[in-house]
Amino acid sequence: MTPTTGVECATVIVPMDYKNPGNGNLEIAISRKKAADPARRRGVLMTNPGGPGGSGLGAVHWFNAQTDVLRMYDIIGMDPRGVGRSTQLRCISTPSDDSFPSRPTDAELSNWSEYARSIEANCERGGGEMRRFISTMNTARDMDVIRGALGEKKVSYVGYSYGTQLGAVFGSMFPKSLDRSVLDSALDPLKTWHEQDVDVVDAITDNVRKWTEWTAARNSTYGLGSTPEAVRAVLDGIAAKLKAGPHGGYADVSSFDYAVGATRYRRSWAAFSRHIVSVVAGTSSAEEASAVVAALKKGDIEPTSAGTYQAVTCEWDWFTDVNTYYNDMKRWRDTNPYGGTVDYMAPTNCTFRAFKRPEKIPAITRKYPAGLVVNSDGDTQTPLANGRVMAEHLNEPLINVANDGQHGHYALRRNACVDALVNKYLVSGVLPASRVTCAGTDIAENVPPGQATSMSVQSSRPLSDILGEIASETKPF
Numbered sequence: 001m002t003p004t005t006g007v008e009c010a011t012v013i014v015p016m017d018y019k020n021p022g023n024g025n026l027e028i029a030i031s032r033k034k035a036a037d038p039a040r041r042r043g044v045l046m047t048n049p050g051g052p053g054g055s056g057l058g059a060v061h062w063f064n065a066q067t068d069v070l071r072m073y074d075i076i077g078m079d080p081r082g083v084g085r086s087t088q089l090r091c092i093s094t095p096s097d098d099s100f101p102s103r104p105t106d107a108e109l110s111n112w113s114e115y116a117r118s119i120e121a122n123c124e125r126g127g128g129e130m131r132r133f134i135s136t137m138n139t140a141r142d143m144d145v146i147r148g149a150l151g152e153k154k155v156s157y158v159g160y161s162y163g164t165q166l167g168a169v170f171g172s173m174f175p176k177s178l179d180r181s182v183l184d185s186a187l188d189p190l191k192t193w194h195e196q197d198v199d200v201v202d203a204i205t206d207n208v209r210k211w212t213e214w215t216a217a218r219n220s221t222y223g224l225g226s227t228p229e230a231v232r233a234v235l236d237g238i239a240a241k242l243k244a245g246p247h248g249g250y251a252d253v254s255s256f257d258y259a260v261g262a263t264r265y266r267r268s269w270a271a272f273s274r275h276i277v278s279v280v281a282g283t284s285s286a287e288e289a290s291a292v293v294a295a296l297k298k299g300d301i302e303p304t305s306a307g308t309y310q311a312v313t314c315e316w317d318w319f320t321d322v323n324t325y326y327n328d329m330k331r332w333r334d335t336n337p338y339g340g341t342v343d344y345m346a347p348t349n350c351t352f353r354a355f356k357r358p359e360k361i362p363a364i365t366r367k368y369p370a371g372l373v374v375n376s377d378g379d380t381q382t383p384l385a386n387g388r389v390m391a392e393h394l395n396e397p398l399i400n401v402a403n404d405g406q407h408g409h410y411a412l413r414r415n416a417c418v419d420a421l422v423n424k425y426l427v428s429g430v431l432p433a434s435r436v437t438c439a440g441t442d443i444a445e446n447v448p449p450g451q452a453t454s455m456s457v458q459s460s461r462p463l464s465d466i467l468g469e470i471a472s473e474t475k476p477f
Contacts, residue, residue: 007060008032012149014081014142016133019358026130028142029085030078033060037071043179044152045073045426046143048080050161050185050408052136052312055084063411066419068427073156080166081142082134082308089134089307091123100346102257102337109326112346120349123310132355134311137362140170144177156180156426157371160408161382162187162312164373164390168364180429181371182422184410185382186390189364192316196386197344201332203383204261204339207405208232210378211263215273217449222273224280235260235338238279248279249289259292261339262463264380264405265470270445271463274455291464299471314350315361322347339380366394372425372432373398374418376440378405397434404440406470413441 012028015021035041047059059077063069082089094115101108123131143166147155156179159167164183171178188196212228225231242253250256256279262268275292278284319325328345373396375387384400391398399421401409409415410422417438424430447453 006033008034009057012142012146014145016130017358018138018141026081026087028078028081028087028146029057030076030146031057031060032077033070033075035070035072035074040072041074042072043074043154043156044076044147044150045069045156045158046076046078046146047157048078048159048163048166050159050163051083051309052080052162053083053306053308054162055079057085065414066411066423069423072427074150076146076150076155078143078146080139080308082130082311087130089130089311090126091119091307091310092126093306094119094122100254100343101252102254102340102342103333104329104342106326106330109329110322112325112329113322113351116347116349117352119310120352120354123307123349124354127307127311131307131311132358134308135315135358136166136169136312137173137315137359139166140173143170144174147177153177154179158182158184158410160184160412164382165189168390168394169362171368172362172365175365175367178368180369180426182374182410182426183371183390184374185379185408186373186375186387187382188386188389189393190389191386192318193313193350194316194318194348196383198328199383199385200380201336201339201341201344202385203378203380204264204341204344205336207263207378207380208235208260208336208338211269211272214269214444218273218447218453220450220452221447221455222277224273224276234276234280238276246286248282249284249286250279251286251289255289255293257337258296258340259289261296261380262292262467263339264378265467266378266403266405266440266442266444267470268463268466270447270458271461271466274458275463277455288462288464291462292467295464295467295471298468310349313348314353314355315357316350318348318350318353320351322351325351364393366396369429370394370396370431372396372422374401374409374422375399376401376404376406376409376442378403378440378442379407380405381407397432397436399432400435400437401440402437404442406440406442406473415441 013025016024049056057077060075079086157167164186212231215231216228219226224234239253241247262272325347329342332341373391375384377384409418421432
C-alpha cells in the first residue's frame, strides 16, 4: 500500500467473472487508515457508502470522531467494481430529461418508457461484457478477496443505504468471514427494488402529512388551517392555480410538487410553512422558488458511476408490463403527487433489461454474530419499514432514529445516542436492547403550538438556504 496523508491506498486484482476466472480481471481500489493503537487492534472495519455506485475510498475519514473505533480498527474504504478508481463500468450518455411532469396525462406516461429504453440501450452499448458481472454478489466476493489479501480471518463491517444490502449478501455468502456488522439506513431484504419504491412514496406522503399536522397545530402563527386537512387543502389550492399559469414564484405545478419534498426535513418545516404563506400571498419571488428546487435537487443522491447503478439495480426482478407502472403512476398522480412520487413509480431501464442475470440474489440468512440495524422514521430513501424487516429477518436489534428525515446516521450526523450505541457494540461487542429509540438531530424550529408566534422572530433564513445546507451534509452518499 502507498501511504497518502495518513491513509494507505492499494489495488487488488479480482476476476471479472468468478465462475470463469480466465475471462479477464478487474482492479479494485481500496484505502486503509490503520488502527491508532496497535496494542488494542482487533481487526479491520470494511465500509460501503451505498448507491449502488457510490465511491467509498473516502469513507475512512467518516469515523474521525469515533476515537475508540479508530484505536481498535483499521478502517477500510473501497471503490466497488465498476466505480471510481476501480475498473469503471460506463454507460453511453443519455441526455437527461428533467421535463417530465409531476402530474402526467395518460398520454404522457409512455414518455417514461421511451426514456428508460434509451438508458438501457446506451448502458448495454457502453458496458459490454463487463456489465453482467457488476453485481452485489461479485462485490461481496471482492470483499472476501480483500479480506484474504489483508491477512484477516474475519472482517467487521459498516454499510449505509444500498451498502446494507451488500453487507447482508456478504454475510449470507461468507458467514465465517463476518464478525461485527452495522447496517445503517437498511433496505428490505425480502422485497424487490421496485417494491421498496412503494415504501419510498409512502414515506414521502407520510412526511407531508406530518408537516400538515405540525403546521395545523401552529395555525395561530401561520394561518394555513387549524386541521391537517385544511393545510393540505392550501397546497392543493396552490397546485390548482399553477395548472392555470405561474403563481407565487413557481412557473408550473411540477416545480411546486417537487418543492413540497422539503417536508422530509424537520429542520425545514418552519421555513417551509413561511414559504407557503408567501406563495399564497403571491409575494414569493421566482428566484426563491427556483433556489428551493435547485437546493433539493442538489441533495438528491446521484451514483458516482453512471453504469453501476443501472446494472446492479437490475439484479432484482422488475415488471415487464409497462401498464403495471402506469397504473401506479396514475394512482399517485391522483392522490399525492407531492415530492416526486409519480417518478418513483415509473419504468426504469431495468424494465427493459437487455442482459440475462448470471445468478439470482441469494437468500438473506444470518449464520454470523448478531449486528445492528439503524433507520430513521422520516427517511424517504430507505424508509423505517425497510429497516424493521431487515432487523426482524436477521433477528438483530433496531435503533430507530425518531422524528428525523435524514439518511445515514452513525458517525455522520453527530447523533450522540446513535454513536454511543454503535461504538459500544463495535468496541466491546455489547448489543443494545432489541428495539431502541434515539432522538433525531433533524429538529424542527421551536415554534410553540397553540399560541401566536410572530414569523419575524423566527429564523430569518430562507427555505432555500436551509435546504442548501442540508444538501451539503448529504454529500457523503
